Amino acid sequence: MAPGPIDQPEKEQADANPAPKLSKGVVLGPDGKPCRTCTDVSSLFAMTKGTTTKKRPALPTDCPPDVAQLGRSSWTLLHSITAQYPEKPSSEKQAETSTFMKTFAKLYPCWHCAGDFQEWMANGNAPRVSSRDEFGRWMCEAHNAVNVKLGKSVFDCGRWEERWRTGWKDGRCDF
Numbered sequence: 425m426a427p428g429p430i431d432q433p434e435k436e437q438a439d440a441n442p443a444p445k446l447s448k449g450v451v452l453g454p455d456g457k458p459c460r461t462c463t464d465v466s467s468l469f470a471m472t473k474g475t476t477t478k479k480r481p482a483l484p485t486d487c488p489p490d491v492a493q494l495g496r497s498s499w500t501l502l503h504s505i506t507a508q509y510p511e512k513p514s515s516e517k518q519a520e521t522s523t524f525m526k527t528f529a530k531l532y533p534c535w536h537c538a539g540d541f542q543e544w545m546a547n548g549n550a551p552r553v554s555s556r557d558e559f560g561r562w563m564c565e566a567h568n569a570v571n572v573k574l575g576k577s578v579f580d581c582g583r584w585e586e587r588w589r590t591g592w593k594d595g596r597c598d599f
């Protein structure tokens with residue numbers, strides 16, 4: 425969940441320009457300016473238009489992503505990586521994959537999401553990568569941790585492979 429508008433690292437806050445009028449949910453980036461990839465675009469719209477309503481016209485599809493668009497694309501990439509992961513990965517593949525996940529969590533371009541994800545991994549949730557199913561379930565649990573944080577439904581991790589690899593058993597994804 426997005427922190428309040430003044431939730432940014434102290435040093436960076438000190439370097440910031442005079443604070444813009446921020447609406448609820450707008451998160452600042454390291455430069456002290458509203459961070460689009462950390463914020464729902466509706467909150468940014470409410471701030472720039474000076475309204476309290478978050479209703480906004482749909483943006484064209486070729487605009488920079490907000491936190492939700494970035495998240496959907498990122499989960500698609502991450503779950504698709506687990507879907508293509510070997511059933512019996514080599515030790516080298518396992519090591520590379522763990523390193524990738526740790527690096528991904530550091531580089532994720534929404535700083536508060538990245539911080540929480542790193543903390544989740546450090547608290548007994550290191551990547552489990554010894555097989556495709558294990559990695560797929562671990563990714564599902566990682567995604568569920570964010571779902572819970574955002575107050576969304578928890579996904580049934582017993583069905584991760586249907587969602588991201590084989591398609592649903594009812595055949596609706598077949599062609």
Ligand SMILES: Cc1cc2nc3c(=O)[nH]c(=O)nc-3n(C[C@H](O)[C@H](O)[C@H](O)COP(=O)(O)OP(=O)(O)OC[C@H]3O[C@@H](n4cnc5c(N)ncnc54)[C@H](O)[C@@H]3O)c2cc1C
Pocket residue numbers: 425426491492493494495496497498499503532536537538540541563564565566567568570571573574578579584587
């Ligand atoms: C590492 C990471 C951290 C994030 N942290 C934050 C944050 O702190 N604050 C914030 O506002 N946003 C965060 N996001 C974005 C957030 O998770 C969502 O992507 C965003 O809110 C859009 O949600 P959505 O409802 O469209 O679907 P998404 O949550 O993006 O899910 C896309 C699709 O994945 C499937 N799915 C859902 N849950 C699971 C699961 N557990 N396993 C497998 N498949 C599943 C569903 O079919 C769903 O439609 C984060 C994203 C990532 C990748």
